[in-house]
Amino acid sequence: xxxxxxxxLLLGGTYALIAMGLNLQYGVARIMNLANGEMLVAGGFAxxxxxxxxxxxxxxxxxxxxxxxxxxxxxxYRIMLRPLVKRAKSRGALEVDSILATFxxxxxxxxxxxxxxxxxxxxxxxxTGRVDIFASSYAQNRVVAxxxxxxxxxxxxxxxxxxxxxxxxxxxxxxxxxxxxxxxxVPAVSALAFGLGGAVTASGGALISMFFTLDASVGVxxxxxxxxxxxxxGVGDIRGTIVAAMILGIAETFVARVIDPGxxxxxxxxxFLGVLLFRPQGLFGRTPT
Amino acid sequence: xxxxxxxxxxxxxxxxxxxxxxxxxxxxxxxxxxTTMAMFTVLATSWALFSGPTHYISLATAAFFGLGTFVxxxxxxxxPMWLLPIIAAGLGAVLAALVGLVTxxxxxxxxxxxxxxxxxxxxxxxxxxxxxxxxxxxxxxxxITERDIYWQLLxxxxxxxxxxxxxxxxxxxxxxxxxxxxxxxxxxSGIDTAAAKILLFMVSGAAAAVVGAMMAPRYIYIEPSTxxxxxxxxxxxxxxxxxxxxxxxxxxxxxxxxxxxxxxISRNAPNQTLxxxxxxxxxxxxxxxxGFVGLYDRLRHRYGQGGx
Numbered sequence: 314x315x316x317x318x319x320x321x322l323l324l325g326g327t328y329a330l331i332a333m334g335l336n337l338q339y340g341v342a343r344i345m346n347l348a349n350g351e352m353l354v355a356g357g358f359a360x361x362x363x364x365x366x367x368x369x370x371x372x373x374x375x376x377x378x379x380x381x382x383x384x385x386x387x388x389x390y391r392i393m394l395r396p397l398v399k400r401a402k403s404r405g406a407l408e409v410d411s412i413l414a415t416f417x418x419x420x421x422x423x424x425x426x427x428x429x430x431x432x433x434x435x436x437x438x439x440x441t442g443r444v445d446i447f448a449s450s451y452a453q454n455r456v457v458a459x460x461x462x463x464x465x466x467x468x469x470x471x472x473x474x475x476x477x478x479x480x481x482x483x484x485x486x487x488x489x490x491x492x493x494x495x496x497x498x499v500p501a502v503s504a505l506a507f508g509l510g511g512a513v514t515a516s517g518g519a520l521i522s523m524f525f526t527l528d529a530s531v532g533v534x535x536x537x538x539x540x541x542x543x544x545x546x547g548v549g550d551i552r553g554t555i556v557a558a559m560i561l562g563i564a565e566t567f568v569a570r571v572i573d574p575g576x577x578x579x580x581x582x583x584x585f586l587g588v589l590l591f592r593p594q595g596l597f598g599r600t601p602t
Numbered sequence: 603x604x605x606x607x608x609x610x611x612x613x614x615x616x617x618x619x620x621x622x623x624x625x626x627x628x629x630x631x632x633x634x635x636x637t638t639m640a641m642f643t644v645l646a647t648s649w650a651l652f653s654g655p656t657h658y659i660s661l662a663t664a665a666f667f668g669l670g671t672f673v674x675x676x677x678x679x680x681x682p683m684w685l686l687p688i689i690a691a692g693l694g695a696v697l698a699a700l701v702g703l704v705t706x707x708x709x710x711x712x713x714x715x716x717x718x719x720x721x722x723x724x725x726x727x728x729x730x731x732x733x734x735x736x737x738x739x740x741x742x743x744x745x746i747t748e749r750d751i752y753w754q755l756l757x758x759x760x761x762x763x764x765x766x767x768x769x770x771x772x773x774x775x776x777x778x779x780x781x782x783x784x785x786x787x788x789x790x791s792g793i794d795t796a797a798a799k800i801l802l803f804m805v806s807g808a809a810a811a812v813v814g815a816m817m818a819p820r821y822i823y824i825e826p827s828t829x830x831x832x833x834x835x836x837x838x839x840x841x842x843x844x845x846x847x848x849x850x851x852x853x854x855x856x857x858x859x860x861x862x863x864x865x866x867i868s869r870n871a872p873n874q875t876l877x878x879x880x881x882x883x884x885x886x887x888x889x890x891x892x893g894f895v896g897l898y899d900r901l902r903h904r905y906g907q908g909g910x
Contacts, residue, residue, distance in 0.1 A: 345711060347718075396888075397887070405657065405710065406657075408710060408711060409659065409710070410887055412659060412714055413659070413843070413883055413886065413887045414883070414884060414887045414888075416836070416880075416883050417879075417880045417881070417884035418880065419880065420836070420876050420877070420879040421877055421880030421881060422880070423876045424873075424874060424876040424877025424879075424880055425877065427876065428877070432873070530876075533718075533832075534722075537715070537718060537719045537722075540718075541715070544712070544715070573733070575729055575730055575733070576726050576727070576730055578719060578722055578723055579723055579726050579730075581719075582723050585715075585716070586704060589705060589708065589712060589716070593712070
């Protein structure tokens with residue numbers, strides 16, 4: 314039981330990082346990015362590639378993966394998504410457009426990645442030793458991934474809470490129209506948030522590739538999980554995201570260990586159902602007035 | 603009923619009559635493409651019945667379709683063949699009602715996300731049940747030929763068009779158009795928005811399940827990973843949006859070219875089908891909002907025949 318709890322928490326830490334990336338994109342830039350999982354897989358591919366080709370550690374690869382992902386996502390927002398934001402007459406119209414456009418992007422990315430890397434699974438062995446925590450042993454790479462994910466998430470939280478740039482971002486998340494009135498450049502902040510979200514997600518992908526077997530088309534599963542976490546935690550709520558990710562990590566590990574490893578998505582759906590039925594505003598969200 | 607309606611009805615009946623003669627003249631490869639087109643016509647048209655007016659993008663087609671194939675797979679030996687599509691329709695409507703009850707009271711994003719994973723969820727649960735009961739895939743060996751499937755699907759297409767036409771003229775269709783334009787206005791004019799949406803989603807889900815039940819004999823061997831392949835949902839969305847959801851015949855205008863294109867790409871470059879799907883999505887958003895129907899309306903408007 315205790316073993317499941319710890320394993321779940323270790324998994325949840327990485328999920329939290331991925332979902333924080335999506336939350337930045339949806340909460341601040343108002344883009345429901347369904348290509349989020351493909352960014353993750355791309356980050357994982359990059360880590361895999363530098364590790365097998367040059368024996369560079371996936372952690373060092375983060376120093377390259379994150380900036381590149383930031384630039385790519387920033388450009389995607391400016392070139393692809395900004396025109397949709399401009400043309401949208403309402404929030405609903407933007408949602409439909411951005412869902413379709415990012416679906417297109419997601420399929421195109423899967424197609425391109427299959428082209429380059431083939432359709433097979435890929436993984437590599439890195440830090441395969443064991444770590445003992447409370448008399449049970451856990452895979453070293455999972456513990457390391459969790460630690461780095463926690464550090465990155467904490468850094469992001471502190472940056473959002475205590476800096477002026479973070480304040481601007483939170484202001485846009487609350488209300489883009491009012492943010493404009495107090496002199497915030499909303500398009501620039503949105504693009505920044507979208508880029509940052511992509512960088513965070515890709516970093517999560519590089520970390521997850523240390524212990525998880527990926528393939529070119531697995532992205533949508535992670536998109537799904539990240540979406541469920543974001544909705545469960547509440548859009549734009551970092552604390553909620555972290556708690557929800559931990560809950561999902563534990564629930565998934567529990568189902569995989571006790572019932573059947575093939576039912577992990579079902580576990581996520583049970584949580585999703587509960588949220589939709591009882592707390593559609595998220596765990597810590599207040600009912601909108 | 604105006605003269606125009608009567609004329610359209612007669613023309614449509616005539617067109618269906620002609621299409622029904624097709625298997626007498628062609629067979630083999632061409633008939634199989636025609637069957638695929640008939641299948642996608644039913645799926646895309648029934649998808650557009652719900653998603654067209656409401657703008658709620660449903661990605662659950664594969665879940666309903668898979669459900670239908672399993673109804674046939676499990677029941678074809680014990681139950682009469684004509685009963686299977688009816689059972690499939692009932693189960694499809696129940697599943698749609700459950701999904702609708704959970705998500706359609708809330709905003710559209712929840713609905714999209716929920717339907718996105720639905721096929722995969724049902725697949726995982728079915729696989730799990732099969733593993734527990736020690737059952738693997740199943741063979742559907744019947745005397746039903748490609749021709750029969752084509753005729754069944756054609757009949758179903760006629761039914762869906764008729765239902766769509768009737769709904770558009772009914773109070774329900776009117777209510778859905780108001781919901782699509784402005785949900786707040788709809789609520790304030792006394793429309794039970796959730797009930798209207800759920801009802802139509804049930805129609806759409808039942809139709810997809812029926813198609814699954816009819817198509818099952820074509821696959822011969824059924825297993826969860828092929829029956830619930832989520833790519834089907836995306837193909838249906840693309841075809842419907844490419845054609846345009848503004849008119850009843852819109853999805854048909856997308857089904858024909860896209861099926862041919864898909865067939866061509868999957869024969870010549872089978873690894874690039876996903877890239878094609880992605881590019882098609884992007885084209886629809888950036889170049890062809892409103893699909894071919896939207897383009898047709900714009901052209902008509904420009905050349906001065908739009909004012910009727």
